[in-house]
Amino acid sequence: MKINLRYFASVREQIGIASESIDTSSRDLSELRNELIARGEHYAIALSHGKAIRMAINQAVSSSNEPLTENAEVAFFPPVTGG
Amino acid sequence: MYLKVSIQTQDFDLSQEVENLRLGNSAIGAICSFVGTVRDRNDGDQVSSLELEHYPGMTEASIHKMISQAKSKFDIFGSVVIHRVGLLKPLDQIVLVAVSSAHRGQSFQACEFLMDYLKTQAPFWKKELTPQGHRWVDARVSDDQALKRWGIDSANA
Numbered sequence: 001m002k003i004n005l006r007y008f009a010s011v012r013e014q015i016g017i018a019s020e021s022i023d024t025s026s027r028d029l030s031e032l033r034n035e036l037i038a039r040g041e042h043y044a045i046a047l048s049h050g051k052a053i054r055m056a057i058n059q060a061v062s063s064s065n066e067p068l069t070e071n072a073e074v075a076f077f078p079p080v081t082g083g
Numbered sequence: 084m085y086l087k088v089s090i091q092t093q094d095f096d097l098s099q100e101v102e103n104l105r106l107g108n109s110a111i112g113a114i115c116s117f118v119g120t121v122r123d124r125n126d127g128d129q130v131s132s133l134e135l136e137h138y139p140g141m142t143e144a145s146i147h148k149m150i151s152q153a154k155s156k157f158d159i160f161g162s163v164v165i166h167r168v169g170l171l172k173p174l175d176q177i178v179l180v181a182v183s184s185a186h187r188g189q190s191f192q193a194c195e196f197l198m199d200y201l202k203t204q205a206p207f208w209k210k211e212l213t214p215q216g217h218r219w220v221d222a223r224v225s226d227d228q229a230l231k232r233w234g235i236d237s238a239n240a
Contacts, residue, residue: 056138056206083226
């Protein structure tokens with residue numbers, strides 16, 4: 001299925017792009033994160049399991065077992081630091 | 084009821100925002116506001132500038148959600164939340180939260196709740212410039228604990 005990825009803050013800098021569209025066979029966020037880590041060094045550094053990474057589907061923060069849906073907007077970002 | 088949520092690069096005027104919140108509702112007897120500003124030090128280092136990034140769309144949605152939660156918890160009338168993004172310097176204003184209510188207790192509490200919520204739930208990220216170079220600001224566990232006081236579990240940091 002096709003999904004739209006968005007990266008923010010340190011994740012965006014490490015991967016080197018802010019957004020991309022991909023075809024994926026991953027069923028949930030956990031599988032997708034592993035799929036991205038396997039894409040190369042930049043992704044592996046940005047999304048490494050040792051790091052606190054937050055994920056959102058269609059702009060709502062979601063847990064790693066949340067299923068993906070066709071054309072979903074999926075975002076990866078570090079813990080938030082506003083205010 | 085007056086409601087304003089704005090993510091903007093330009094500065095804001097506290098008096099003007101409070102006046103907009105106050106006018107037109109004679110049931111208001113209290114307005115509480117909080118302004119966050121840029122410090123020149125963080126984690127022991129000099130900070131010469133701060134760059135704020137956010138997730139357009141999700142940011143506004145998360146702020147509207149936190150205001151509706153505040154309305155269900157506290158007896159408040161209107162709310163204003165303004166958060167600046169882009170490049171900021173020490174002394175600059177970053178964030179404004181203002182709430183109106185009939186009596187002071189509810190707006191004091193709602194204002195603090197909104198700030199605690201914003202700190203850990205709204206998708207903003209700060210990058211600071213120190214003499215050692217740029218670095219992303221780390222989230223604080225104390226901010227998660229602050230939100231927990233209101234009965235909301237947070238695991239941001």
